[in-house]
Every structure is written in structure tokens, then in C-alpha cells.
Amino acid sequence: xxxxxxxxxxxxxxxxxxxxxxxxxxxxxxxxxxxxxxxxxxxxxxxxxxxxxxxxxxxxxxxxxxxxxxxxxxxxxxxxxxxxxxxxxxxxxxxxxxxxxxxxxxxxxxxxxxxxxxxxxxxxxxxxxxxxxxxxxxxxxxxxxxxxxxxxxxxxxxxxxxxxxxxxxxxxxxxxxxxxxxxxxxxxxxxxxxxxxxxxxxxxxxxxxxxxxxxxxxxxxxxxxxxxxxxxxxxxxxxxxxxxxxxxxxxxxxxxxxxxxxxxxxxxxxxxxxxxxxxxxxxxxxxxxxxxxxxxxxxxxxxxxxxxxxxxxxxxxxxxxxx
Ligand code: ADP
Numbered sequence: 001x002x003x004x005x006x007x008x009x010x011x012x013x014x015x016x017x018x019x020x021x022x023x024x025x026x027x028x029x030x031x032x033x034x035x036x037x038x039x040x041x042x043x044x045x046x047x048x049x050x051x052x053x054x055x056x057x058x059x060x061x062x063x064x065x066x067x068x069x070x071x072x073x074x075x076x077x078x079x080x081x082x083x084x085x086x087x088x089x090x091x092x093x094x095x096x097x098x099x100x101x102x103x104x105x106x107x108x109x110x111x112x113x114x115x116x117x118x119x120x121x122x123x124x125x126x127x128x129x130x131x132x133x134x135x136x137x138x139x140x141x142x143x144x145x146x147x148x149x150x151x152x153x154x155x156x157x158x159x160x161x162x163x164x165x166x167x168x169x170x171x172x173x174x175x176x177x178x179x180x181x182x183x184x185x186x187x188x189x190x191x192x193x194x195x196x197x198x199x200x201x202x203x204x205x206x207x208x209x210x211x212x213x214x215x216x217x218x219x220x221x222x223x224x225x226x227x228x229x230x231x232x233x234x235x236x237x238x239x240x241x242x243x244x245x246x247x248x249x250x251x252x253x254x255x256x257x258x259x260x261x262x263x264x265x266x267x268x269x270x271x272x273x274x275x276x277x278x279x280x281x282x283x284x285x286x287x288x289x290x291x292x293x294x295x296x297x298x299x300x301x302x303x304x305x306x307x308x309x310x311x312x313x314x315x316x317x318x319x320x321x322x323x
Contacts, residue, residue: 010036010037011034011035011036011037011073012035012036012037012038012071012072012160012161012192013034013035013058013069013070013071013161013192013194014034014035014068014069014070014073015031015032015033015034015035015054015058015067015068015069016032016067016068016069017030017031017032017066017067017068018030018031018032018054018057018064018066018067018068018069019031019064019065019066019067020050020053020057020062020064020065021065022053026216027050027053027216028050028053028054028057028064028216029216029217030067030217031050031054031067031213031216031217031218032067032218033211033218033221035161035192035194035209036192036208036209037192038187038190038191038192039187039192039193039208039209040183040187040193040195040206040207040208040209041192041193041194041195041207041208041209041210041211042195042196042197042203042206042207042209042210042211042224043055043194043195043196043211043213044196044197044198044203044210044211044212044213044298044302045212045213045214045306046214046306049213049214049215049216050213050215050216051165051196051213052089052165052196054213055086055163055165055194055196057069058076058084058163058194059081059084059086059163060076060078060080060081071083071084071161072160082110082111082157082159083159083160083161084159084160084161084162084163085154085155085157085159085161085162085163086154086162086163086165087150087151087154087162087163087164087165087167088165089165089166089169089196092150093138093146093149093150093153094138095137095138095139096137096138096139097137097138098134098135098136098137098138099133099134099135099136099137099138099141099149100121100134100135102138102149102153103117103121103149103152103153103156104117104118104121106153106156107120107121107153107156107157110156110157110159111157112156112157117156120156120158121152121156124152124155124156127182128148128152128178130145130148130149133145133149143170144170144171144172144175147169147170147171147175148175151167151179151182155182155186158191159191160190160191160192161191161192161193161194162186162191162192162193162194163193163194163196164183164193164194164195164196165196166196166197166198166199167179167183167195167197168180168197168199168202180202180205180206183195183206184206195207200297200298200299200302203224203298204224204297204298207224208223208224209221209222209223209224210222210223210224210227210298212302212305212306214305214306219305220301220305224298227298227301228295228296228301231296231300231301231304232272232293232295232296233268233294233296233312234268234269234270234271234272234274234293235254235266235267235268235269235293235294235312236266236267236268236269236275236278236291236292236293236294237264237265237266237290237291237292237293237294238264238265238266238267238282238288238290238291238292239259239262239263239264239288239289239290239291240262240263240265240282240286240287240288240289241262241263241286241287241288241289242263242285242286242287243256243263243286244256244263244265244281244282244285244286245285246281246285247267247278247281247282248281249270250269250270250271250274250277251267251268251269251270251274251278251281252267252268252270253265253266253267254266254267254268254312262289266294266312266313268312275291275293279291294312294313
């Protein structure tokens with residue numbers, strides 16, 4: 001399903017009908033998606049769905065079997081590697097090399113001049129408060145510290161497109177917040193970010209656009225707002241003081257439970273736009289403590305599409321449990 005209502009058509013990356021076989025396993029089946037420039041694009045899907053395969057094809061680490069990819073409106077070519085930054089989930093730094101030396105080396109590989117690289121590194125080392133690490137060997141740093149170094153290595157060359165695979169894994173909440181702020185800052189400066197994660201709360205918070213891959217196929221694609229609107233179920237979550245007797249035939253009480261000294265009900269309207277009518281019925285029967293429409297979370301939508309399970313309550317579980 002495609003819910004793309006982006007009318008500007010300014011896409012930094014356009015993937016059309018891409019497929020990939022590994023021996024006998026088809027890892028990608030006819031996948032098409034377009035990444036709007038300057039946005040944060042969430043690439044979601046359970047383990048084994050084919051996300052990393054797609055990312056490795058975009059970053060030209062592996063070849064696709066079929067389909068077309070354009071970057072900046074031209075066929076993707078090896079020179080584009082300089083403009084595409086990739087933070088893989090499996091971090092790959094040289095353990096024996098010193099941090100500063102290594103970052104300079106990686107920056108040079110991305111085509112940065114030594115002086116320019118030094119200047120940018122100075123800014124990042126101050127920002128992350130990691131100046132004492134310059135002469136340390138990577139193997140002497142904790143996992144979280146290594147993550148920070150790899151993050152710096154990925155963003156240092158200011159790529160136009162940044163692909164981040166689980167960028168928060170291994171970070172404590174404080175450092176995850178620092179990384180999050182940096183991602184938002186890069187977006188403000190015009191960087192396009194593809195963001196692959198299992199953490200639905202970061203999708204809710206950061207992504208403008210989302211695509212979901214399941215079993216090698218893209219099954220959903222659209223702006224966060226359009227997707228959320230299209231999965232609305234017209235269910236209202238209401239806390240009320242007294243029992244509700246009669247709501248007429250446009251509403252159905254799905255469930256009522258006792259909570260402390262009041263009730264919590266989930267009520268479904270037969271169509272959208274009936275919230276005032278529902279309130280009118282309720283006000284005549286009970287005191288209303290709270291009233292809200294249940295907008296599905298990305299966790300709900302993800303679970304529904306991947307497992308077929310629907311719910312009108314908030315799903316709390318991490319999606320990994322559903323793989
Ligand atoms: P995801 O990133 O969504 O978890 P991957 O793209 O890593 O998924 O993997 C998709 C499928 O392809 C999985 O079933 C995985 O086992 C398989 N796969 C990935 N890489 C290889 C490979 N090099 N050789 C064979 N099978 C692979």
C-alpha cells in the first residue's frame with residue numbers, strides 16, 4: 001500500500017523494482033520506494049525482512065539483481081558513495097588503531113582534506129566531550145564510546161544522505177538523547193536521513209515518512225501523518241464516573257473495566273467525525289473524567305500489518321517479540 005501524498009516529487013533517492021536473491025532465498029521482491037529530500041525516512045520491518053539487504057544495495061556494498069536506483073535524479077554510481085554516509089548496526093572500527101588517527105583516515109577515504117577533517121573533528125570532540133579519547137586505542141573504549149566514534153566517522157563528511165541502522169543501540173539514555181539531537185540538527189541543515197530501527201517510539205518521534213518491509217516486500221509506505229490517519233479505527237478511550245446505559249446505534253461499547261473509583265471504556269463509532277455526538281450521549285449519563293480518540297501508535301500499526309493482530313488498546317511490546 002502506498003500512502004504517499006508528497007506532491008513536490010523532490011526525492012534524493014528513488015528505488016524502483018529492486019530485487020535480490022541470496023542462493024535460494026529471495027531477500028527483496030520488487031521493492032520500490034522514494035525518499036523525500038530533507039526528511040527523516042523510517043525503514044521498518046521485522047528481523048530478516050530485507051532492510052539491511054536494501055541498505056547494502058543503496059550503499060553499493062552488494063549488487064542488486066534487478067531494478068533501478070537513482071540518487072539525486074541520476075542513476076546511482078560508485079562516486080555517490082562520497083555523498084552517502086552509512087552507520088551499520090554491526091560497527092566496524094579498527095580495534096588496534098588510535099581514535100584520532102582512525103577518524104582522520106576514514107575522513108580522508110571519504111574525500112575530506114586533512115585540515116578540513118581536523119577542523120570538523122575538533123568540533124565533534126568538543127560537542128561530544130571526548131577530547132581525552134583522541135590518543136586512545138579503539139579496543140580500550142567501552143562499546144558505547146566506540147558507538148560515538150563510529151557515529152562521528154559516519155557524519156564527519158556531511159553526506160547528503162545518511163543511513164543509520166539502529167543508531168541508538170548501545171547508548172545509554174543520555175547519550176541516545178545527544179545522538180537524537182544531532183540527527184535533528186543534521187535534518188535542519190538539509191541532510192536526508194534513512195533510519196532503520198525496531199524502536200517504535202523513535203519512529204513516532206523522529207520520522208516524517210515511513211516504509212515497512214515484511215518478508216522481502218514493501219507492504220506500507222507513506223508520510224507518518226497519512227499512515228496514522230488511515231489506520232484510525234474511530235475508537236475512543238473514555239474515563240467516566242458512572243455506568244453508560246445507552247449510546248444509540250452509531251456507537252458500540254467494546255469494553256468497560258473498573259479502574260479505582262471510576263470506569264474506563266473503549267467505544268467505537270461506526271464512522272469518523274462523531275466525537276461531538278458521542279460526547280453529547282455521554283454528558284447526559286455520566287461525568288466524563290477523560291475523553292480521547294485512540295490514534296494507533298506505530299507499534300500498533302506495525303504489529304497489525306506484520307502479524308495480523310488488531311487491537312484498540314495501546315500495544316506496549318517491543319516489535320521484536322513478534323518476529
Ligand atoms: P533485515 O535487515 O531486515 O533483518 P536482511 O536483509 O539482513 O534482513 O536479511 C534478509 C534475509 O536474507 C534473511 O533471511 C537473511 O538470513 C538473508 N541473508 C542476508 N544476508 C545473506 C547472505 N549474505 N547470504 C544468504 N542469505 C542472506
